[in-house]
Amino acid sequence: MNIEVEDVTFSIHDKRLIDSISLQVKMGELVGLIGPNGSGKSTLLKNMYRVLRPDSGLVTLDGRDLLRMKYKETARQMAVVSQDAPQTFDFSVRDIVLMGRHPHKKLLEADSALDHELVEQALERVGMEAQADQSFATLSGGEKQRVLIARALAGQAKFLILDEPTNHLDIRYQLQILDLVKTLQITTLAALHDLNLAAFYCDRMYVLKEGKVVSSGITEDVLQPDLLRSVFGVETEICVHPRTGKPSITFLPDSLRGGAAHDINRTNGDPMKYDKL
Known part of the structure; x- marks a missing residue:
């Protein structure tokens, strides 16, 4: 249908x-x-x-x-x-x-x-x-x-x-x-x-x-940081989950926005990156 x-x-x-x-x-x-x-x-x-x-x-x-x-x-x-x-x-x-x-x-x-x-x-x-x-x-x-x-x-x-x-x-x-x-x-x-x-x-x-x-x-095309910023008012980092191949979103608190945001969750296998998947 x-x-x-x-x-x-x-x-x-x-x-x-x-x-x-x-x-x-x-x-x-x-x-x-x-x-x-x-x-x-x-x-x-x-x-x-x-x-x-x-x-x-x-x-x-x-x-x-x-x-x-x-x-x-x-x-x-x-x-x-x-x-x-x-x-x-x-x-x-x-x-x-x-x-x-x-x-x-x-x-x-x-x-x-x-x-x-x-x-x-x-x-x-x-x-x-x-x-x-x-x-x-x-x-x-x-x-x-x-x-x-x-x-x-x-x-x-x-x-x-x-x-x-x-x-x-x-x-x-x-x-x-x-x-x-x-x-x-x-x-x-x-x-x-x-x-x-x-x-x-x-x-x-x-x-x-x-x-x-x-x-x-x-999904991969829609879920982009600029879109989530304009729609939800949040800063994010998005990567591809190594096991699922799907986008995985990390939401950034105010204290980590800006320059510091680009340095977090870079370590492979960080479990916090893949919350809820």
């Missing part, structure tokens, strides 16, 4: 939050959406998964106008995992994943053997089959996100939107979630807060500032 955003604009009370944004995610890609707080990442995603409606522009799924599709049909194609797990009553993990089958069912239609088979397969793929009967509310943050991804798998979603899904997780669970998403090979657009994680996992990325795309392309 390919998704394309064309000149999408969105405003609230005459304040423009999204300004003529265009982007594309091709089948099988994991594309990152990065930018400082307030840059419009979550607002753009909400316009894509129809919590908000654009003032103008077009969002298409495989060439079809998303805004003209029925909500149930959209739910069959697209799944969303946000940074905050939903508040639920005392549902089991299996019940939460089974909810992913609802867009495929008629009103009051009973769950079928196929529904339950897809649920079990999804739980197995995310490594949560042992917790199937456990209360969702008792899970850790990382476990909850894995269950929500399983719900998307059970619903056979072809496009996945991740709205900062690792924002409140410790580094172990951040890596687990993004490892999982990468191995699923589902077309994915992910708003990510951590630039080193974005650099490692994303095939391409779009950079937002004040509601506009200011840069886009493959």
Whole structure:
């Protein structure tokens, strides 16, 4: 599945939050959406998964106008995992994943053997089959996100939107979630807060500032010190990680900016250089 955003604009009370944004995610890609707080990442995603409606522009799924599709049909194609797990009553993990089958069912239609088979397969793929009967509310943050991804798998979603899904997780669970998403090979657009994680996992990325795309392309081309300075207001040194071949970013405190910045982290194998990778 390919998704394309064309000149999408969105405003609230005459304040423009999204300004003529265009982007594309091709089948099988994991594309990152990065930018400082307030840059419009979550607002753009909400316009894509129809919590908000654009003032103008077009969002298409495989060439079809998303805004003209029925909500149930959209739910069959697209799944969303946000940074905050939903508040639920005392549902089991299996019940939460089974909810992913609802867009495929008629009103009051009973769950079928196929529904339950897809649920079990999804739980197995995310490594949560042992917790199937456990209360969702008792899970850790990382476990909850894995269950929500399983719900998307059970619903056979072809496009996945991740709205900062690792924002409140410790580094172990951040890596687990993004490892999982990468191995699923589902077309994915992910708003990510951590630039080193974005650099490692994303095939391409779009950079937002004040509601506009200011840069886009493959990760190695986009993540440059001048861009990070202008967008995030930080000084950085960027090198290629010797094991991954991906960009690795060192953020410099004020005390090390300027001339001293060029002398730090030059030693091969310095573990601080490769934080979070």
